[in-house]
Amino acid sequence: MLSAQCTDARVNMVTPKLFELYPNAEAMAALDPSDIEPLIMTCGLFKSKAKNIIAASRLLMERHGGRVPNAMEELIDLPGVGRKTANVVLSVAFATPAIAVDTHVFRVANRLGLTRARTPAQAEKQLMRVIPESDWSNAHHWLIHHGREICHARNPECVRCPLLALCPSAKKFLK
Ligand code: SF4
Incomplete structure (x- = not known):
């Protein structure tokens, strides 16, 4: 909150x-x-x-x-x-599998092609479809960490990104 x-x-x-x-x-x-x-x-x-x-x-x-x-x-x-906070509470406090979509998760998931979402709620649903339930809570942390450390909002560091070969957005940023 x-x-x-x-x-x-x-x-x-x-x-x-x-x-x-x-x-x-x-x-x-x-x-x-x-x-x-x-x-x-x-x-x-x-x-x-x-x-x-x-x-x-x-x-x-x-x-x-x-x-x-x-x-x-x-x-x-x-x-x-909201849903993001609720999902964090479910995941962290109650060990219930959940994917909280914050700004980093939303951006990185779209760039990686894991989602094609216009809203965080859409991204949450799409991520739940493509990620095994046992990884939902971890995936939230992985995507946030990747967004903070490498796939920044303005200048993603594609050249040092370990997902470069897999990422459909890399071409756009490497031009
Ligand atoms: S290759 Fe670039 S756009 Fe794709 S995930 Fe890595 S940093 Fe982000």
């Missing part, structure tokens, strides 16, 4: 203090946005993120006894939680 338009490094700097002060949904549900905003200000979009964190915590208390549910439909009902 904090990661929109924010780096993982920044989120990881913010969360220790946040969770030290408010360690669970019950504590967060009782807050006013002004209690959280100063703590998450450096993450950007902090006003809407503070509102979502509190609203989601209240819903967790009302519907789920303060615990995070392990079903997609229930997760995406929470304010500030």
Whole structure:
């Protein structure tokens, strides 16, 4: 919920203090946005993120006894939680095979020809068809890592890419 338009490094700097002060949904549900905003200000979009964190915590208390549910439909009902976040929660917290499509996964999968998707939801469905279920959660990390390290959005480093010979997009970038 904090990661929109924010780096993982920044989120990881913010969360220790946040969770030290408010360690669970019950504590967060009782807050006013002004209690959280100063703590998450450096993450950007902090006003809407503070509102979502509190609203989601209240819903967790009302519907789920303060615990995070392990079903997609229930997760995406929470304010500030979309399919990407829900899939990360399913995959990491509940060890349920899932492919979370972020900007890196979307870009790299399309470039590699694993998908021909116009939206993250389309990419998720197409990736689930071409990747064995046992690799879904790992594939999310592999594609993100490849996007961050080599297949950058602006200047992909095709010349040093181990997938060069397999990639249908390489010609376009090597011109
Ligand atoms: S060859 Fe280029 S475009 Fe294809 S995956 Fe590698 S870096 Fe990305």
